[in-house]
Amino acid sequence: MKKVFLLSGTFIVGVVVAGALFVALSWDREHSAPLPDIRASNDSAVIARGKYLAFGPAHCASCHVPMEDIAAVEAGAEIPLSGGIEIAIPLGVFRAPNLTPDPETGIGKMSDAEIARALRFSVGHDGRCLMPFMPFQEMSREDMVAVISFLRSQPPVRHRVEPNEYSVLGRILLAFGLMKPQGPQQPPPQSVLPDSSVEYGRYLAHSVANCVGCHTNRDLQTGEFIGPLFAGGMRFGPDELSQGYVFVAPNLTPDPETGVMAHWSEAQFIARFRSGRVHPGSPMPWGAFAQMKERDLKALYRYLRSLQPVRNSIAQVVYAPGEPLPASD
Numbered sequence: 001m002k003k004v005f006l007l008s009g010t011f012i013v014g015v016v017v018a019g020a021l022f023v024a025l026s027w028d029r030e031h032s033a034p035l036p037d038i039r040a041s042n043d044s045a046v047i048a049r050g051k052y053l054a055f056g057p058a059h060c061a062s063c064h065v066p067m068e069d070i071a072a073v074e075a076g077a078e079i080p081l082s083g084g085i086e087i088a089i090p091l092g093v094f095r096a097p098n099l100t101p102d103p104e105t106g107i108g109k110m111s112d113a114e115i116a117r118a119l120r121f122s123v124g125h126d127g128r129c130l131m132p133f134m135p136f137q138e139m140s141r142e143d144m145v146a147v148i149s150f151l152r153s154q155p156p157v158r159h160r161v162e163p164n165e166y167s168v169l170g171r172i173l174l175a176f177g178l179m180k181p182q183g184p185q186q187p188p189p190q191s192v193l194p195d196s197s198v199e200y201g202r203y204l205a206h207s208v209a210n211c212v213g214c215h216t217n218r219d220l221q222t223g224e225f226i227g228p229l230f231a232g233g234m235r236f237g238p239d240e241l242s243q244g245y246v247f248v249a250p251n252l253t254p255d256p257e258t259g260v261m262a263h264w265s266e267a268q269f270i271a272r273f274r275s276g277r278v279h280p281g282s283p284m285p286w287g288a289f290a291q292m293k294e295r296d297l298k299a300l301y302r303y304l305r306s307l308q309p310v311r312n313s314i315a316q317v318v319y320a321p322g323e324p325l326p327a328s329d
């Protein structure tokens with residue numbers, strides 16, 4: 001009997017050691033993905049479109065700036081994207097890198113194609129799997145060229161951003177491929193005509209502004225969608241960025257009883273976006289979205305109103321620090 005225990009004990013220790021060794025050796029392995037044939041342009045109209053996307057709907061500026069500049073960006077300041085915001089999730093602490101053309105601390109040494117690959121396939125310039133903070137996989141080719149052209153047009157800023165700190169869970173998920181680079185689900189469009197149509201609203205909500213990524217319930221460890229699209233329920237915080245509050249994303253589908261905007265007119269929707277942030281610490285980039293053109297807001301409204309209503313009651317959206325949370329939401 002004793003011998004059996006001893007043997008199985010040795011076996012378990014062996015498995016644990018082998019597992020730990022595997023994780024240690026393979027969590028930061030290099031991934032491969034095609035280098036998109038994308039090149040930055042000097043055309044001022046292309047750069048202007050890229051700048052609009054970066055400070056508006058695509059909100060690169062809400063993450064790729066120093067922590068102390070968050071308030072200025074929220075208020076509409078257009079400062080160089082020198083990186084720095086820290087996002088703490090169960091997989092570790094992740095820091096948005098410097099996107100100005102500085103060769104030592106920014107994107108100066110990265111090629112246009114490497115930047116495009118990071119956005120299209122979530123593979124970093126060094127082959128690392130990038131965490132799913134940037135769901136731009138299906139951004140149109142034209143918009144990707146515009147964003148990268150804008151990045152290249154900024155003044156270089158020397159600002160070293162500390163590397164990420166991966167948790168044990170993060171390393172395990174990466175080593176076993178449970179977290180891996182995500183590419184496009186369908187071929188990205190060449191270009192999408194910006195207008196106030198449902199079609200353009202769908203493009204913004206899914207591939208540019210990430211409304212879908214926050215307003216859909218997700219598994220916080222893998223990022224997978226576990227609820228109906230746009231029906232809300234995903235929880236944020238409490239952490240430093242949320243100022244200790246917990247937020248639950250509301251249901252954006254046009255369900256008359258549980259949809260937060262089911263009774264809003266288009267004018268009310270636009271006015272809500274123009275007025276910006278109401279709740280300090282909310283993860284929604286209200287400041288960037290307040291910069292959106294009326295055309296884009298109309299398109300978003302029309303698209304969200306075209307969705308199938310989903311009954312999903314989000315009882316409370318904001319919980320003050322220390323306020324008890326419901327078991328499920």
Ligand code: HEC
Nearest residue numbers: 058059060063094095096097115118124125130131133134
């Ligand atoms: C929600 C926050 C957030 C937004 C919005 C965001 N980023 Fe990022 N970005 C990050 C974080 C965090 C990382 C580091 C991820 C990692 O290392 O796993 C990153 C990494 C990158 C990288 C990878 C560089 C490398 O090492 O290869 C590029 C390029 C980039 N972002 C560009 C952009 C652009 C362009 C936009 C807007 C179109 C954008 N990001 C929007 C948070 C964000």
Ligand code: HEC
Nearest residue numbers: 209210211214247248249250260261279282283284300317
């Ligand atoms: C990073 C996460 C995130 C993103 C991206 C995001 N939201 Fe939100 N949104 C939230 C959270 C959390 C709340 C609740 C707290 C608040 O109102 O700020 C919210 C609230 C809202 C509300 C209700 C506001 C009110 O006054 O009741 C609307 C409408 C909305 N979002 C629409 C959108 C649309 C449209 C997009 C895309 C253009 C979007 N959201 C992108 C997280 C997000």
